[in-house]
Amino acid sequence: MSSGEEVKIGMLGMGTVGGGVARLLERNGELLAGRTGIKLTLQRVLVRDLSRRRAVDLPPQTYTTSPDAVIRDPAISVVVELMGGIEPARTLISEALKEKKDVVTANKDLMAQHGRELLDLARRCGRNIYFEASAGGGIPLIRPLKHCLVANRIRCIIGIINGTTNYILTRMSFDDMDFQEALARAQELGFAEADPSSDIEGRDAAYKLAILAGIAFNCQVDPGELYIEGIKNVTRADIHYARELGYTIKLLAIGEEKPGGLLLRVHPALVPLAHPLASVHDEFNALFIEGDLIGEAMFYGRGAGALPTASAVVADIIDAVRSRGRGEGSPHPGKPEQKKLLPLSVLDSRFYVRFLAQDLPGVFGALATAFGDEGVSLDMIIQKRKKNGVAEIVLVTHTVSEERFQRAMEKALRLPTIRPEAAVFRVLE
Ligand code: NAP
Ligand code: HSE
Numbered sequence: 001m002s003s004g005e006e007v008k009i010g011m012l013g014m015g016t017v018g019g020g021v022a023r024l025l026e027r028n029g030e031l032l033a034g035r036t037g038i039k040l041t042l043q044r045v046l047v048r049d050l051s052r053r054r055a056v057d058l059p060p061q062t063y064t065t066s067p068d069a070v071i072r073d074p075a076i077s078v079v080v081e082l083m084g085g086i087e088p089a090r091t092l093i094s095e096a097l098k099e100k101k102d103v104v105t106a107n108k109d110l111m112a113q114h115g116r117e118l119l120d121l122a123r124r125c126g127r128n129i130y131f132e133a134s135a136g137g138g139i140p141l142i143r144p145l146k147h148c149l150v151a152n153r154i155r156c157i158i159g160i161i162n163g164t165t166n167y168i169l170t171r172m173s174f175d176d177m178d179f180q181e182a183l184a185r186a187q188e189l190g191f192a193e194a195d196p197s198s199d200i201e202g203r204d205a206a207y208k209l210a211i212l213a214g215i216a217f218n219c220q221v222d223p224g225e226l227y228i229e230g231i232k233n234v235t236r237a238d239i240h241y242a243r244e245l246g247y248t249i250k251l252l253a254i255g256e257e258k259p260g261g262l263l264l265r266v267h268p269a270l271v272p273l274a275h276p277l278a279s280v281h282d283e284f285n286a287l288f289i290e291g292d293l294i295g296e297a298m299f300y301g302r303g304a305g306a307l308p309t310a311s312a313v314v315a316d317i318i319d320a321v322r323s324r325g326r327g328e329g330s331p332h333p334g335k336p337e338q339k340k341l342l343p344l345s346v347l348d349s350r351f352y353v354r355f356l357a358q359d360l361p362g363v364f365g366a367l368a369t370a371f372g373d374e375g376v377s378l379d380m381i382i383q384k385r386k387k388n389g390v391a392e393i394v395l396v397t398h399t400v401s402e403e404r405f406q407r408a409m410e411k412a413l414r415l416p417t418i419r420p421e422a423a424v425f426r427v428l429e
Helices: 016-036 067-071 089-098 108-125 142-148 163-174 179-188 203-216 236-244 306-325 363-373 402-413
Strands: 005-012 038-046 076-081 102-105 154-160 247-258 261-272 284-291 295-302 348-358 378-385 390-397 423-427
Touching: 005 067, 005 089, 005 306, 016 038, 016 306, 038 067, 038 306, 067 076, 067 089, 076 089, 076 306, 089 102, 089 108, 102 108, 102 306, 108 203, 142 203, 154 203, 163 179, 163 236, 163 247, 163 284, 203 247, 203 261, 236 247, 236 348, 236 423, 348 363, 348 402, 363 378, 363 390, 363 402
Parallel strands: 005 038, 005 076, 076 102, 261 423
Antiparallel strands: 154 247, 154 284, 247 261, 284 295, 348 390, 348 423, 378 390
16 A cells, blocks of 8 residues: 555445445555545445445444544544435534534535535634535536636536436437436436436536536525426427437526626527537536636536546545645635526527427418517428327527517417427527
8 A cells, every 4th residue: 555644534425426435445545645645544434224235345333323423533534425415414514514624525405505604614613615526526617617717707607417317318319218218227327316306307407507606606596596497398209309400408507697697597408419518418417618718618527426426526535635734724715796696587599399280271370470470580490290180390489588489489379279288498509
């Protein structure tokens, strides 16, 4: 074993990501010690079930069901929270900070909803919280935004930041898998949450967007105020039509600085096949950033999974140990600016709509009139005949305000020949 300062770690949770950290230390611990001069040892690990088989065989006395055995152990200097959820994670992190431990966490739910309060507590305790793995898993996003791009005024961030939904949409697109089959596969592969509703309904991406936007735009973001729409309404038919029109469908998390405030939203969108985000497939994530100095940049990689996420967690631990060695306190000196969150109604966008209509003369014209009357100009139109006299009409509008588009839709859906179950998605410019 390489020599190096031995640093004892306490871990709260040893599931997918915790198991990844243990495997990483087993596999690359020596390499890490050689490179950093720091030898990380898992001293105590909190779990719920002591009888459960773990990814790595650690000495049995390492495991405990007592949080105090981890956070109050004087030999431990860094506590790594990998339990997930709000409580008891929030209380245990607070206690660990008060015990003068630095904290590393991958918990986006917690950091999005209570990050500011925990960062303030860390500052008061003279300690740090590191949360690189909470958004984008193994891809460095938080450190580049916080440090490397700090001189930029960020204009927008556009991310594919949920691996489960990207995997589902990719498999639906390339393998014609249905939604449930693709979701089950994502769960087997370990990147869908045990309860995948947060992934599917877009909340997971919204939490990550709240964290990233807070850093990119230097403000505090309440994830409860974001516009969120999940992927439940995306069908294979829409994916096929999108492709025919030169697009792919992705769940996007978008943050833009606009005059008067920030517009933050998570929703499925048609992405032009030529856009760099269109080629982000499977569980891969990417964040596209536009800054006033750097122009466009994109970060790409694995946003979930045991080892990629562990890679970010362990890098944070090393950062914590190094900062401690330099006697540094909290690394969040800037005061967040007050920024207003703008409503979706300020958005101008192109829209994709798929209508089901009776295949009768004049239907097409009536639809075009409904849109035209509201000043919504149509860019592309496809009509396909389905069974039993039902036609599928797909159209893409030119850029229009959200309000004007909604008025046109209300008018179109009142037409007697148009069925009420239309699919609507925004189109990335
Ligand atoms: P997980 O597989 O469900 O593991 C959770 C671990 O925490 C388990 O070992 C569990 O113990 C332990 N635990 C939970 N509640 C506990 C309690 N009240 N007392 C004691 N132990 C408790 O979760 P995960 O997928 O590793 O995710 C961990 C965190 O990383 C979450 O915040 C998640 O959002 C985040 N994250 C995950 C991924 C990913 O790819 N999975 C990627 C990025 C970020 P038992 O094993 O005994 O049940
Ligand atoms: N469930 C999350 C995802 C895990 O699919 O992206 C990583 O945060």
